[in-house]
Amino acid sequence: MDERARRDLALLNSIAEDEHLTQRTLSSKLGIALGLTNIYLKRFVHKGYMKCVSVQPNRLSYLLTPKGIAEKARLTYEFWEYSLHLYHGVRQHLRTVLGELVARGAERVAIYGTGEAAELAYLSLKELGLEPVAVFDRQADRAFLGMPVRALCEESAVQYEAMIMATLENPERLIAELISQGVAEDRLVTLRPPNDQSPELEDRSHGPSRGRTDGSS
Numbered sequence: 354m355d356e357r358a359r360r361d362l363a364l365l366n367s368i369a370e371d372e373h374l375t376q377r378t379l380s381s382k383l384g385i386a387l388g389l390t391n392i393y394l395k396r397f398v399h400k401g402y403m404k405c406v407s408v409q410p411n412r413l414s415y416l417l418t419p420k421g422i423a424e425k426a427r428l429t430y431e432f433w434e435y436s437l438h439l440y441h442g443v444r445q446h447l448r449t450v451l452g453e454l455v456a457r458g459a460e461r462v463a464i465y466g467t468g469e470a471a472e473l474a475y476l477s478l479k480e481l482g483l484e485p486v487a488v489f490d491r492q493a494d495r496a497f498l499g500m501p502v503r504a505l506c507e508e509s510a511v512q513y514e515a516m517i518m519a520t521l522e523n524p525e526r527l528i529a530e531l532i533s534q535g536v537a538e539d540r541l542v543t544l545r546p547p548n549d550q551s552p553e554l555e556d557r558s559h560g561p562s563r564g565r566t567d568g569s570s
Contacts, residue, residue: 354431354435358428358432359432360385362425362428364379364393364394365397365402365417365421367379367382367383368421369417369422369425372414372416372417373414374415379394394415397421400420400424401418401420401421402417402418402420402421402424403415403416403417439521440473442545443473443477443521443544444473444476446545446546447474447477447542448477448480451477451542454514454515455481455483460514461486461512461514462514462516462517463486463511463513463517464485464487464489464516465489465517465518465527466490467490467495467519470521471488471519472498473519478517485500486511486512486513487508488500488502488503489502489504489507490502490504490505505534508535509535514540516542518531518541518542518544520543520544521544524543528541528543
């Protein structure tokens with residue numbers, strides 16, 4: 354599912370949830386420029402996905418048409434089909450990588466991130482009979498699946514052989530960030546293999562993978 358299709362779905366969902374959204378609010382919600390939001394809305398009206406209704410002076414309401422509802426359903430199905438394919442690939446990759454670590458006796462694994470991708474990493478660990486030794490994130494002082502979330506500055510106090518970077522986005526920036534804060538590059542495990550060219554899923558969490566470690570502590 355490409356970026357444009359995901360954005361179309363996000364816009365259709367937003368209109369379905371609140372037909373009184375202003376263009377400015379919609380722009381902020383989608384994270385795109387106001388002018389681009391206006392272009393998207395005009396395109397959807399032109400395609401017959403929605404119609405504009407004047408509810409008061411200088412105020413429009415956007416209503417999904419039957420054609421728009423059908424398009425939202427089609428894109429939702431496409432999104433979930435893509436998501437299931439991606440998540441299956443991630444779990445298969447993690448089972449392979451983590452299984453190799455366990456075979457070498459390296460069983461202490463940490464997770465960086467606390468979103469849906471981190472839940473996927475946690476489930477993959479559980480399938481191998483492992484519990485994460487620590488969970489790190491930019492925002493600490495809270496809990497994730499019953500475990501305290503720690504700041505990365507505490508990383509040196511934790512014994513671990515690998516750290517799963519729980520992000521479905523391109524990981525290069527996060528890799529650089531973690532290395533700059535003292536995490537050894539050969540301990541980093543990403544969620545997808547290096548040759549995975551699938552577009553990223555918007556993951557509401559903290560992606561292609563180096564996926565190999567040497568098991569050193």
